[in-house]
Amino acid sequence: MPFWLLNQVFSQVLQRPACGYPTPIVPVQFLGISARQVTSDASFRSASFSDTEHPRVLITGGLGQLGVGLAKLLRKRFGKDNVILSDIRKPSDHVFYSGPFIYSDILDYKNLREIVVNNRITWLIHYSALLSAVGEANVSLARAVNITGLHNVLDIATEHNLRLFVPSTIGAFGPSSPRNPAPDLCIQRPRTIYGVSKVHAELIGEYYHYRYGLDFRCLRYPGIISADTQPGGGTTDYAVQIFHDAIKSGKFQCYLKPDTRLPMMYIDDCLRATLEIMEASSDSLPMRTYNINAMSFTPEELAQEVVKHLPEFQVTYNVDAVRQAIADSWPMNFDDSNARKDWGWKHYYDLPELVTVMFSFHTSESRAAHA
Ligand code: VAH
Secondary structure, eight states: OOHHHHHHHHHHHHHSOSSSSOOOSOOGGGGTSOGGGOOTTTTSSOOOOOSSOOOOEEEETTTSTTHHHHHHHHHHHHOGGGEEEEESSOOOHHHHTTSOEEEOOTTOHHHHHHHHHHTTOOEEEEOOOOOHHHHHHOHHHHHIIIIIHHHHHHHHHHHTTOEEEEEEEGGGOOTTSOOTTBOSSSOOOOSSHHHHHHHHHHHHHHHHHHHHOOEEEEEEEOEEEOSSSOOOSOSSTHHHHHHHHHHHHSEEEESSOTTOOEEEEEHHHHHHHHHHHHHSOGGGOSOSEEEOOOEEEOHHHHHHHHHHHOTTOEEEEOOOHHHHHHHHTSOSSBOOHHHHHHHOOOOOOOHHHHHHHHHHHHHHHHHHHHO
């Protein structure tokens, strides 16, 4: 590239603040970034809506543990047809008939871009990811889905000024992080590909926010406990499985040691937090990545609470070394004081309420099944 042009390129770019003035007419390939990332007027403002106009929401990885519940909450808020669930698997009848569903593979950039354009999407909730335990068993797939997939989502979100939510996790911390509690800002050296990919998501999401003005928002979820959806290959899954087995057989075998303390949350608190941060005004978000917390407990404490509802319940332990090592590298407690201060986050469910609501769901479900 002729020197005079190189000089013009860098004098222009270095002068340009992260968000504000339109880019000078310099061929993007000379900027050393891929053309698909920046269009001339991109990323200087996130999509704003008139009061009547609701966001048009796309949820990727929609058939995982959280997508269906979030779609239900957002459809109540923004209308059924304004929330599109997507995944690479076929939905059940219940999901298919409860609102818009579309096939979407986040590794297929063109497919995802077409969906965003054809459905005039303004918000993207990115739930596609391989979780901790299944990620360790499929590192290259976890890297592709959790990292390459994320890059596709970031580029499309920037190109189309989307408000983008990407969940992170307690798994984004490692053994060198303060564990009791883990604050928002501290050393993050996780030991799983899942954790590494989520630290990357936090950092590159924030980079796109400060560099291109992308409206990126991220919450670090604790282990989420849901009644009607199965978790997928995580380390905190025991806290969901225990209720299924307790109702079915009155017995449960736990793959973590009885005193393994981990931060946990009931799904309704998690989904409400996700809606609240997505609706929060930008100026109430001095940070773009937040811990959110509700409770932390051990398998022993959870079992004791279950016994209050099922006196004959028995728990045994058969420790799985891989998941125990992951849990031992994670925070025992979570400091979410910034989320509470900045955008008014607060949880509703503690351990007793959690176990009560899980039993009420499962007993009504089993009663219905035996009716
Ligand atoms: C896992 N449930 O165990 C997930 C989550 C907070 C933990 O990321 O991997």
